[in-house]
Amino acid sequence: MNMADVHIVGAGPAGLFAGIAALRSGRSALASEEHSRVGEPEACSGLISRSGLEALRKSAGVDYSRARINAINSAKIVCGKEEFAITPKEETAVLISRSEFDGLAAEKFVEEGGRLELGKKVTGDFQSDCIIGADGPASLVAEKFGFPKIKSYVASMQGDFAYECEDAHCATLYLSSQDFPGFFGWAIPKNESEAKIGLGVALPRHPLAYYRRFLAQLGVEGKPSHEFAAVIPTSVRAKTAMRAGKRNVLLAGDAAGQVKATTGGGVFFGASCGMLAGKYADAPEKYEKAWRAQYGLDLALHSNLRAALDLAGGQPPSVMVSAAKALFFDELLSEKGTMDRWGQMATPSTLATYAGILRKKLVGR
Ligand SMILES: Cc1cc2nc3c(=O)[nH]c(=O)nc-3n(C[C@H](O)[C@H](O)[C@H](O)COP(=O)(O)OP(=O)(O)OC[C@H]3O[C@@H](n4cnc5c(N)ncnc54)[C@H](O)[C@@H]3O)c2cc1C
Numbered sequence: 293m294n295m296a297d298v299h300i301v302g303a304g305p306a307g308l309f310a311g312i313a314a315l316r317s318g319r320s321a322l323a324s325e326e327h328s329r330v331g332e333p334e335a336c337s338g339l340i341s342r343s344g345l346e347a348l349r350k351s352a353g354v355d356y357s358r359a360r361i362n363a364i365n366s367a368k369i370v371c372g373k374e375e376f377a378i379t380p381k382e383e384t385a386v387l388i389s390r391s392e393f394d395g396l397a398a399e400k401f402v403e404e405g406g407r408l409e410l411g412k413k414v415t416g417d418f419q420s421d422c423i424i425g426a427d428g429p430a431s432l433v434a435e436k437f438g439f440p441k442i443k444s445y446v447a448s449m450q451g452d453f454a455y456e457c458e459d460a461h462c463a464t465l466y467l468s469s470q471d472f473p474g475f476f477g478w479a480i481p482k483n484e485s486e487a488k489i490g491l492g493v494a495l496p497r498h499p500l501a502y503y504r505r506f507l508a509q510l511g512v513e514g515k516p517s518h519e520f521a522a523v524i525p526t527s528v529r530a531k532t533a534m535r536a537g538k539r540n541v542l543l544a545g546d547a548a549g550q551v552k553a554t555t556g557g558g559v560f561f562g563a564s565c566g567m568l569a570g571k572y573a574d575a576p577e578k579y580e581k582a583w584r585a586q587y588g589l590d591l592a593l594h595s596n597l598r599a600a601l602d603l604a605g606g607q608p609p610s611v612m613v614s615a616a617k618a619l620f621f622d623e624l625l626s627e628k629g630t631m632d633r634w635g636q637m638a639t640p641s642t643l644a645t646y647a648g649i650l651r652k653k654l655v656g657r
Pocket of ligand 1: 307
């Protein structure tokens, strides 16, 4: 017997936003979470575009302000001796506490009538014929129903350290195919004297030795107040929804691989695709079509840039940084860049801005 119209496995952003959307489409929803508290243990940097957080606030009513830690207004990309600054005119980011943010989403889900079952690891005892697998990168739901595999993962480590930040509102990204093969390193300030410092390396490498070396290079000493290791999917599954007998099974968030392959950012896309999964919980084909139509191009563009960076892995990525600088992409990103929706940058207005930058640089007016 169905205990709810929709059974959501996993109460991270994808699952909770799926639950909110399912309730709003008139269905009852049960979300099962294996941990005893939502959002814990925290395994995320929590850097999200302001536009993404605003979009989630407007669509689902989850106000992130209580979860806010710091405003991040610019980024510095360091690659050996080369540096590349991005100081966006409009798009800025917010560093949030993921445990707080997930807690706020859970509050909203319950307030709107959802049932949240904590400390419950689902092993195959599904409570409905509509199942949303929002159970993270090692999805049991995907495994049980034989979905195509995620083809690439990054292994990551991060700690919260005492760290003197040159600019408390600028995130620094480190590129080096030797020090961070297949990904990058980062230092994201929480304030003037504390930062989230971490890195990723493409699997099957183990991140620990790279992490220790990176901390030593930055001169980081002392114990972190919080530290974790986790994997990040960097490719989308070829199929994310199916009918299995009388069951409708949909995957959302990391379980589906709906993550930016460039940065590993998955909160905005996971929650947004989760909302579509909740809306189309009994129509797998519609879900697959809807999320690919809305976000497929964005994720594909992130994935193409990741592939280009990986191809350049044989030579120093500083070549790519220099090439990008020579083409004045740093200025274009500052003027028109968005962190998530790269598909939306391919507009006549962006091309006109780029033409203007080139003209000014090359012709001088
Ligand atoms: C080091 C690191 C840094 C990151 N930084 C950022 C960032 O700055 N910005 C950003 O946007 N993204 C970032 N991400 C990615 C982001 O954390 C994920 O994309 C996001 O958490 C995906 O949400 P989700 O709901 O799909 O999965 P999750 O958040 O993983 O939630 C899945 C939930 O399912 C539960 N679960 C799993 N299996 C079961 C089961 N069988 N039964 C019951 N419950 C189960 C888990 O306990 C978990 O709570 C980072 C990831 C890492 C590893």
